[in-house]
Each structure stands twice: as structure tokens, then as C-alpha cells.
Amino acid sequence: MSLFDDYHPLKGKMFQILKPDGTLHLDMKPPVSDQEIFNLYQKMVFIRLADQKALMLQRQGRMGTYAPVWGQEACQVGSASVLRKGDWVFPAFRELGASLMMGVPLKTIYLYWMGNEEGSRAPDGINMMPVSIPVGTHPLHAVGTAWAAKIKGDKIVTVSYFGDGATSKGDFHEAMNLAGVFKVPTIFFCQNNQFAISVPRKIQTASETIAQKAVAYGVDGIQVDGNDLFAVYAATKEAVDKARSGGGATLIEGVTYRFGPHTTADDPTKYRREEEIEPWKALDPLVRLRLYLKGRGLWNDEVEKQVTEKAQNEIDQAVKEAEAVSTPDVEDIFKYVYAEMTPQLQEQMEYLKGTL
Amino acid sequence: MSLFDDYHPLKGKMFQILKPDGTLHLDMKPPVSDQEIFNLYQKMVFIRLADQKALMLQRQGRMGTYAPVWGQEACQVGSASVLRKGDWVFPAFRELGASLMMGVPLKTIYLYWMGNEEGSRAPDGINMMPVSIPVGTHPLHAVGTAWAAKIKGDKIVTVSYFGDGATSKGDFHEAMNLAGVFKVPTIFFCQNNQFAISVPRKIQTASETIAQKAVAYGVDGIQVDGNDLFAVYAATKEAVDKARSGGGATLIEGVTYRFGPHTTADDPTKYRREEEIEPWKALDPLVRLRLYLKGRGLWNDEVEKQVTEKAQNEIDQAVKEAEAVSTPDVEDIFKYVYAEMTPQLQEQMEYLKGTL
Amino acid sequence: MPRLNMVEAINLALREEMERDDRIVVLGEDVGREGGVFRVTDGLQARFGDDRVVDTPLAEAGIVGTAMGMALYGLRPIAEIQFDGFLYPCLDQITNHIGRMRNRSRGRFTCPLVIRVPYGGGIHAPEHHSESPEAILAHTPGIKVVIPSTPYEAKGLLLSSIRSPDPVIFLEPKRIYRAIREEVPEGDYTIPLGKARMVQKGKDVTVIAWGAMVREVLNAAEELKGDKINLEIIDPRTISPMDVDSIIHSVRKTGRVVIVHEAPKTCGLGAEIIALINEKAFLSLQSPIERVTGFDIPVPLLKSEHYYLPNPKRIVMAVKKVMSF
Amino acid sequence: MPRLNMVEAINLALREEMERDDRIVVLGEDVGREGGVFRVTDGLQARFGDDRVVDTPLAEAGIVGTAMGMALYGLRPIAEIQFDGFLYPCLDQITNHIGRMRNRSRGRFTCPLVIRVPYGGGIHAPEHHSESPEAILAHTPGIKVVIPSTPYEAKGLLLSSIRSPDPVIFLEPKRIYRAIREEVPEGDYTIPLGKARMVQKGKDVTVIAWGAMVREVLNAAEELKGDKINLEIIDPRTISPMDVDSIIHSVRKTGRVVIVHEAPKTCGLGAEIIALINEKAFLSLQSPIERVTGFDIPVPLLKSEHYYLPNPKRIVMAVKKVMSF
């Protein structure tokens, strides 16, 4: 039996390997080696620090509105690390973690949030799509790309990331349904972080789990502990392997929590009390992994210090580089709209230059 | 246990009371009296004949494109007959049957298909909405109206009718989800007639049943034999009673078959063979009901002749009246767009009059 | 009289009208507990309960489509679409249903409702948060489209919109949500739909602008005083249906026109105003009409946004151009 | 050379181009087995298989959104939206995604694709089947909008659209799908995007029209010969970006202009053309430009449709009006 039968969403079980106390469930083991776990832990630390840096930059007026990933590191690292070169990722707007995992330089990511379109251009060869602000609309693109690969006979998969709020949008439904009908090799990764801005998960849908929405489309669905790196990894791996071998789409609901504000423009005290957050703090994906690694003799304060310092240096370097990029030229806003600039845009650009 | 538990869509059972041979399932009985059944049968005959008349009128160039109900009479009669004065119906475009059940005069219905907007105006006091051509978009209105009634404390329900194809649209999803979250007193009645124009049900969605889509929204869903008047009636009754008493929405999938073309503009031989239709012919909702009534001593050829003749006379009268209505005035296309005609429309109307 | 900004003025209008009319239901994403991402609906849920101030799931077509259903039943829904860029998923419901129901049912079914949308650029927002879709809406039969340009105007126009028997799209220029403070009376007053506002009388050039652009034009007018150029500034307020008479009246006087809008130039509302003037005041025109607009490109991210938006400098240049023709 | 109608010409173009380019995938409702409700894709699935000619579920945003995803991967999807009225659910994907991807990723990701849509009135169709949304599309950055007016044109323009590196919305005037038959060569030929067609040279009045309206204008021109009025008829063909030079050139010559379109008058494409002429040929104009258009109302049902649509009579009246100014 597959994971998706064992944890069929209507069985009411959430898939978890690593318990909050850092120990494993009986009969379960991590999906990767200790060395690899340590690597992934390092990534998660890097992501958390890069995220905090962005929040700080925004507060200092050095960055625009930013949507922090804080708390969702295991979802993004666990899932994206399963992917291969050639696979495609379609993020929402909170995917700093997944972007880094795909190999997008932090400098590029920062550039985007600093308000420079160059930040939406992943390096050649890295199939990381730009942020999708219109909620729930981009899973359709992931379906289309995966479908195209299937038609061409390429064994790649695509992953779209989105939130619990996104599942209410019509486009999400059309994407799931199309993926089901055409057995498209795509993973719908829902990071259920309990909120869509101020709207709590229970007002978002009366469905008991997000995972069970898969039932409407004849595709597999699974609810995993999104703060358990191992569970996220294992479930995504199984979904990706299935997709790659022609088994079609999967909806993964990663149950997690947004520790930070929705974006830097948001004041969460308006809609949630500190006490609500407390129990989730105990489920912090980094804390849990640290406990595990410590149990394996791979982590102590000294190690943490090294990991953190290394990350901080890299992050500071990325900030420096991003801030060294000069303001875009006036031509830049015109020249990429079409393959060739239209006479209208030529004229408008010349006019604009004459007014500066 | 309620019907909706017994026939939970994931149990893989279709709710049926009256078997195709006209006998009842063991331990089951019709939801209404013999007299009422006979009345409903008369309605169904009337609907079928009025439908055929429309097809004929179209062929003779006396009517525009028309979407026949042929085969779906039990779905519409069984469900709409459960409703009370004050309830609202939001049809798609194949609901001649439901319209008549709601009390819209046949003349009005014909007028619409003859291309006169007066045909979209139900008589005062009858809450039958105009046809909705954009597929899958109107269940949202039914949700909104039911929600409004709930807010006002009125004990009415709304019903939207739509097809299997409509369930793929994003708006259907948003409607179901909203109805689930706000426990709205509405019935989603899907007439799964196996086709969306040429697209067969199995290409429409990979979900095994339409009914199970309800699982995605935390609302009840049930698959019923849509050609069994009793099952449709009983399921709708239970859903309506539940809605009226605050139990929220239900998705009903009536499994039926479109005997005719999609519309008069359609040539079904392009996409289905005569042999495919044959097995469904045996399931014709009228045939089955006739067998039942015969078994109860309520039907014979003579009765049929009377029922038919009476219907034909009424239908002919409706045609006559509809055709006696004169072409709309030029003012009519301007004067209902806003509560008060805008200066722009005044001017455009004057101009147009000057060109006629 | 209290001096309010536009957010406060709209909030006040909503609050007062909800007291007066219990058919009003406010619905949208984050409008309840949070009070809206711009705080426009702040405190309403606490006051009127969560039946009348509803946080919805994230579904724009759903919000607008259910609002229509509510209006059919006799409620007066006020839906909020959180940002301009998320109005596109509603265009189907607006165009194919809301704008047509009265007409197609020959008056039997109507759906008076208001859709409030913070719109336009200038706040350094993320992508899709700076759109100006007014021309698309003005091209859509059966709806009215209203855009206030000051707090006082916002309250009076919103009250008229809520009481309108027709569906109204109410576009709120988010850039000036908190930028202007002026006296806004408590209590009931309305500004009629379909009537332009004479922002400033003048004799040399008619400048037509709405929303946040009115302020830019006023700044340009200030600069132009040095050149002894007097602008007559008209704010249509209701852009559909447009108050053509007021515009034509002014053009007959000045003979020179500049139109300012943030939306892309091609097929923007400016084009329609030019067409109307061409039709009704052709012989009065002493120079070609100038458009100062956004460009036919997506609104750039914040580092380049200033390139895109019309500003006083560009307006001054356009005025001088029509003056020197 | 075969004499084809527009349906056949488009079918031929699709067939030939699919032979040449195996990246092309056709997708939409009923495009496969059925061959499209207008038979435009007839026989394609039998020829190219159901991987390349795909019957989709009923989901317009889904069709267009997945087409975009396919294009990102290097396929050349040709999506069909069955009727104009069902394009509205796609406007979000078109405006917020398809038209922006190249720009926002600074050229890294592009999505060349074609969205074919039968559009316009005149066939006595049900509600929502007679819309003319071209102005909305022309107001949308990052896409091109093409409208053929004859079978020959349709084939050549479609081939250019498919090969265009930019997304193209291809509006097919369904009213003349079968009304005109003309010689359409087999084999490859293209008509460049962005270039207008001189339908007929003339000296008195420039008439600008596209799609099914070109035929109406030609009929009007016929009538006007009796009055010795010579029309110069221009079909922009690509309405975004518009071939402004051709229009201005003609206006400089004639000084009088009539624009004809089916879409509602207010904020229709006619307004933009007037605005352009105002900007670039102001002094050449000898009379106000006339618009012969649909009205600011929903297209009526069949019994009243004739009231709505521009016809030769109205065009003749407009021409005479600009002549007698």
C-alpha cells in the first residue's frame, strides 16, 4: 500500500515521522541520511536568518512590502529538496525558502522585494518562476507546464506552492480538476499556515482538512505535519516519484503556522492573540530538528554558532550586492513588454525621456 | 441516520427507490401519495410535449436556439415540486421543466427562446430567475440569495440547477465553498446528463462521482438516480428540510441522460453513437413511472391519451399566445438597463430612432 | 466639524448608513475582525456583528456573485475587493450578470449593490496592487462607476452609491486615502451620481482628472500660476455615466484640454473623453487634446514606479503644449 | 486555388501549421471529437491525436491558464474560448499573468500562445454569444489582438499569430464565418501583425472598421457610389498594437472619418482611434469624426438584435453627416 492509501485524507490521520520532541515515531525513520539532514538543517537556518534580515531591511526602509516565511521552513525545504534539475517550481509570494532551494541567489530574491524586476528573473537553467501575487492563480501554470512535459515525453515534474486561502479560489479548483483529468505530473503543495491574512483556516472552508479536497478531483491527497521536515520530504518524494512515473498529481497539505505577520504591512495583533501562537512555537520546525540532531550527536551550541555565522556572512554579502544594483533604466520598463518594442511603446518611451 | 449518511457519496451507492422495471426497492416506498404521483406524471408528460414542440418550432424557424430537457424530466419535476412559495430557483438553460413547476407560464418560456426579453420576466411572486447561459456561474447567486434569507431570518431555500460540465468551473467551487462556510440554505442540483455538449462525463472530471465533490466543502452530497422521480423527490425533500431548519447546503447529483441534442444547434452524431443511447432509453423516467402507475391501476392507454390531449391543447395555446406578442419596441432595449435612463442612452435611443 | 481623511470618511459613511439601513451587509476578505487591510471597515464588525460585516474566504468572484444574490433578495450588499488587481476575477460576474439582470428580466429582478475597490498606484505596493481598470468598467453596460477625489466627496458619493437602485463600482484612490484631510460633516448628505465637480474655475485650459490625479493637477495648477496660466479643473466623479455637459461647457469656454489618468493610455477613459469632445465641441477646440497617462505597460515595481505615474511636471508640460499650439 | 470560407481557411491554417510545428497543441471545449461548435477544428483530432487536440473540461480560466503553463515550457498552445461572452473568466489570467510574464521576468520566461475566440453578433445567438470585447483587450498591456475580416486574411494573420513570440488574442468574427468565400492559397503565407489593410482606396471619407463590420462598410460604400462619395476603407487587422501610420496617412488625405464597431460606444476602440487622430492629424480634420457603434446596453436577444448592430444604412448616414459638416 502506498503512503496515499495509508494516509487517505478521510482517515483523519496526519502523516508525521519526527515527533515534536525530536524523537521518531515507532517503526519510522528519516527519509535521508544524517549528513543530508544536517545539510537541510543548515538550509533552514539560512532561510530563517535571511527572512529575518528581510524584515529588518523593510523596517529600515531598504525594502518594500515583504512576506515572511518564518515557521514554514520545513514545508519548503522538505519539498523542494526532493526536486531535480529540470523540474519547475511555481511559488506564491512566501517562498523565499523554496527559491533558495531551487538555487536562486539570495541577492536576486532581495532585489525583487526591493522593487526591481530583475529580481523576478531566475538564473538561466533554474526553473523557478517569479512570485505570483494573485492568490491561487498560478497552480494552473504548474499544471500546464507539467502537462506540456507529459505531452513531450519529458520526465519532469512541477510543483506549485500556495496557502490555505488559495484553495478557495476558482482557479485552484480548475487546476486540480484539469490535473486529475489529464493525469498531469504536478504536485499541489498547500502550506496551510492557519491564516489568510486575518481570516482563520476554519472560515476559509468547512472542509475538515485541505487534503480531502483532493477527493473532488480523483487525485491523491495527504495531510502532513508541515513542521516535520522528514514527513514533508517523504510525502513529497513519494508524490514526485509517482508523478514522474506517470501516476499523476497529488495534493499535499502541510500543516504549519505563520509565526510572523502576513506581510510587513500587516499587524497580526488585530486578529490573533499571543496565546494562540504559543502552542505552535513548541512545534517550530527548527527546534524539532535541532532536538533530533542533538540526539544523534550532530548538534550543539558550537555547531549552531558556526552555522549561523556562516549564514550571516552570506546574507550580509547578498544585501550588499542587492543594494549595489542601481535603479532600473527608463528603457527597462518598456523593452520587455513585447519581444520587440511596439511603435506605441517607442513613442511613449521617447516622450517619457523628454519629461525626466 | 440521515439519507446523507446512508448514501454518503464515498460509499459508492446511488439512491434509487423506483427500479427501472417500475417496481419498488424492498422496504422502500414512494415519498408521496398515488394521486400526487399521478399529478407529477402529468406534469412530466406536459414537459416532454412542450419540449418537443419547442424543437419543432425551432426547426420551422419560429424559435431561436433551444436547449431541450428531454430525458431530464424526473430530475426537474422531482426536485422543484418539493419547493414552497417563497423559495427561489436559479436555473441554467435546460430547465423548462423546473420553470413550469415553479409556475412560469409556458408562453413566457417560449417567448424567451423566441428571442424576446419579456420571456425572462417571471410573473410577480414567482421567484424563478432568468436562464443563466454562462455555465456554472449562477450557483453563486443562489448561495447569495439563500444567505440573505438566512441573515434576515426567513425560512426559505434556494435551488440552483446546473450540469456535469458546470462542476468544472471555478465559480461552482467558490459557491460550494461559501455555502459550506456560512451554512447557507441552498441546494446545488447537478443534472449529470453525461455530456457537456460533446465532452463526456469522464473527461469532465476524474472524480468518480459528482456527488463526492461535496466532501471538499464539508457539505452533504448524494448521488441519486435522476430518472427515478421518487428518489429525486425524497432526496431533495430531505435536503430542503435540512436547509430550512438550519442544516446548510447539499449537493445532489441526479444521474440522468440527455436524449436530445445539446441544443438545436448541435449535431450529437458527431460525438455519440446510437448504441450508446439505447441502454439509457430503457431508463426513461416517463416509461418507468408509467410502469409504476400501471401496476397501481392508475394508467392505461386511455388515460395516456387524455393526459396527452389536454397537454397538447395547452401547449398549442401557449404557442399561439407567444407568437401573438409583437416585436419589442426600440425603447425596450434601452429603458431597463438602469433604473433611470442615462443621458447617454437617451441620446443613443433618439439617434437610433432617427435611423430606422 | 471633524477633519477626516478619506479612510475615515468612508468608514463614517458606512457606519452611519448601516445604522440607518439594516439591509446593508458588508462582505469581503479581512473586512471584519481586521477592519480591512486599509482599515476602511474598522470597527464595523464590532458594532454590527458578523452577520452584517462578513469575513469571506478568498474568492473574489464568489464575493461579488453572492453579493448579487443577496441584492436580488433585497439586501444592500457592499462588497470589498481588496485591491484593484483582484477585480479581474470578478469581471465575468459583473459583466455577464450584475450589469444585465435588470435589463434581461425587464426590471423584474434588480441587484443594487456596491463594490468598493481601493485602486491606483503611488503607494509603492507589490505587483497587481496599483491597477486602474476604470475604462474597462466604463465600457460595461448596466453598472455605474464612481471615483471620489477627496474625503468629503467620498462620503457623499458613497452614500449616493449605496442608495442607488443600480449596481455601483466604487473605486477608492488608495494613494490619497490618508493624504488629504478636510472637513467632513457627520450625518446625512449626498452628492448626486452622474454630476461632475468643478474643482477650480479657470479660463485657459480645461483639465479633466479623477481620483488621485486631481491632487496632481492641483499641484500643477499651482506651478502654472507663475506662468499666468489658469486651469479649469473638472473631476467627473462618476465616470460612468459621464457628465458630458459639464465637460463640454468648459471646453466651449477654454478651447484647450488636457486629460490626466493613471491607466494605460491606449483605450483609457481619456480616449472616450476626447471622442465626446470631438463629437460635441469640435469647433471649439483650438488645439489637439493632450493625454497625460500611464503607459501601455504593466505598472512597474517600486523602484521604477515614478517613471509610470503622471506627475505635476508632465501635466505642466501638457498644459504648455496645448497653450502653445 | 481553393475558394474557402473563413472556417475552412482557419482550419487549413491550423492543419498546415500543426504539420510544420509539432509544438502546437490545440485545446478547448469541444475542439476535438466535435471539431468545435463552429467546426473550425474539424478533423484535427483525427489527424493529430488527442494529445495535440484536446477536449478540455468546462473551465475557461483553466484552459487559458494551463495554456500559459504549456507555453512557458516551449509548446505553442492554441486555446479556443467557445464564445466571446466566456472570455471574461479568462481576463484575470490574461491581464495578470499572460500579458506580464515576459516583462516581469525581464524576458526570462515568455508565453507565446494564441487564444482564438469567435466573437460578435449577427447570428441570432443566445445571450452572451454576441459580445465584442476588443477594447478591453486593447487596453491590456503585453498581448496583441488580431481580428481578420476575410478568409484569406484569416489564414495569413493566424499563421503570423501562431509564430508570434508574444501572446495573441485572435478574435474571429463569427457572423462572417461562412458568409464570404474567396481564394485562399494552400501552403505557407503570412500577413504581418501590426499592419492595417487598405480595403479600398478612396478620397472623400476614411472609414475604419474591422471584423464583420468591414463587409457592412463595403455595402455602404456600394450605396454611396450613387452619391458619388468615395470611401477609403481601412481595416486595422491588428487592433493592438494599432497601425497608426496607415490611419493618419488616410486622414491627412480625406479629412473626414467614420469609425464602425459593434462594441458599445462608450470606451470602445473607436474612442481610441479618435484620440489618436486628434493627436496626430488634428489640423487635417474637416469635420468631427463619427462613430457608428453598438449601444451602451447588453446585446439584445434575437428579436431586437437588428436594433443594436451597425448596418449600412447607419454607416451611410454617418458618412453623409461628415460630408455635410
Ligand SMILES: Cc1ncc(C[n+]2csc(CCOP(=O)(O)OP(=O)(O)O)c2C)c(N)n1
Ligand atoms: C486573488 C487575490 N486576492 C486577494 C489578495 C490579497 N491577499 C494577499 S495574500 C492573501 C491571503 C493569502 O492567504 P493564503 O493563501 O493562506 O497564503 P498565506 O498568505 O497564508 O501564505 C490575500 C487575501 C491577493 N493577493 N490575490
Ligand SMILES: Cc1ncc(C[n+]2csc(CCOP(=O)(O)OP(=O)(O)O)c2C)c(N)n1
Ligand atoms: C462559461 C461557459 N462556457 C462555455 C459555454 C458554452 N456551453 C454552453 S452549454 C455547454 C455545456 C454545458 O454542459 P453541462 O454543464 O453538463 O450542462 P448540459 O448542457 O449538459 O445541461 C457549453 C460548453 C457556456 N455557455 N458558458
Ligand SMILES: [Mg+2]
Ligand atoms: Mg495561509
Ligand SMILES: [Mg+2]
Ligand atoms: Mg451535462
